[in-house]
Amino acid sequence: MKSILVLGGTGTTGRRIARRLSADGLPVRTASRTGGDVRFDLDDPTTWGPALAGAGAMYLLEPALRPGADRRHRVPRLVSEAVAAGVTRLVLLSAYGVGGADDGHPLKSAEQAVRGSGVDWTILQPDWFAQNFSESFWLPGVRSGTLAAPTGDGRTPFVDAEDIAAVAAAALTEDRHCGRTYRLTGPAALSFGEALDVIAAATGRTLRHLDVPAAAFADRLTEEGVPAAAARLLTGLLVDVREGRGATVSDGVQQALGRPPRSFEQFVGEAAAAGRWA
Structure with missing residues (x-):
């Protein structure tokens, strides 16, 4: 085999x-x-x-x-x-x-x-991984108490990486997914401030989202060593959130797995229990 x-x-x-x-x-x-x-x-x-x-x-x-x-x-x-x-x-x-x-x-x-x-x-x-708050880009900001991002009050349906993995595993082993393109999102769109409120409630910490100008955010990324082209691309994707592009919830997880996607609250509860923000 x-x-x-x-x-x-x-x-x-x-x-x-x-x-x-x-x-x-x-x-x-x-x-x-x-x-x-x-x-x-x-x-x-x-x-x-x-x-x-x-x-x-x-x-x-x-x-x-x-x-x-x-x-x-x-x-x-x-x-x-x-x-x-x-x-x-x-x-x-x-x-x-x-x-x-x-x-x-x-x-x-x-x-x-x-x-x-x-x-x-x-x-x-x-869509944006929920795990960015617990394992990747945004973890330092969460740990510091202030997450700066040029997203304003824009919302996006953060998707749990566990759902992405479940769909990928199914697609690697089941014929019915062949030729399909799945847009994968969580079940609800949240702003960064709302997402941080969920994490704060689960951890007992005080957290806030700081909206920053796009140019200042891109400059900070380059100062931290991110190549300029990548900094512009990442900043542009976050500005898309601010402007409401991509905020629509998709049924891709439901189509692929026959069940609803995991909620952001489920992700946060498990990540908090695992000590991700301790």
Whole structure:
């Protein structure tokens, strides 16, 4: 039986997918620059072949979203190599709104490559991860008590990474998801201030959202070492929240899994119990 290869296997979605597949007794291998079952680096094509060996299905993502010719081409090149190596099913982690992005967006070419691969495919387009508050970008702000972001009172339906992983695991193993693009969101749109209120209620801490000008936010990111192009892209995505773009709740989780998505309150309760904000 061929294995299921999970790229980014130590990351937010990858480790959750691998855990689900392993629990079902399926042969899964995690691939990452460090810490995975096999070393894999999108910037080092010599690592691709050993990782792909014996794989029949693959979960893939583009971790670096700053524009650039190399990033437009490396996932399509990987897709071609994977198909040539015998991979017959691809599940791509993309993002909401990629269809309307310009051709320089690396996920645009990734989606096109997967759709044109000639093998079974599924594309996941999630909203902002709820886990950004507990594991990633926004955790330092939550821990400090003030989360600065240029989002105003705009709302977005944060999606639990557990739901993304559940849909990905299903798509990697079930035929009915082939050829589908799922937009994945939580069940309700919240502002950053409202999300912080939920976390504050669960932790007993005082938290606030500080709205900041977009230019100042982008400048701060670059001062912290984020490449300028990536800082502009991230800032623009947050400004989209301010302006109400992408605030619509989707039924993608329901379509894929036959159940409603997990609520932000469920995510917060479990994260607080696990000591994420202690």
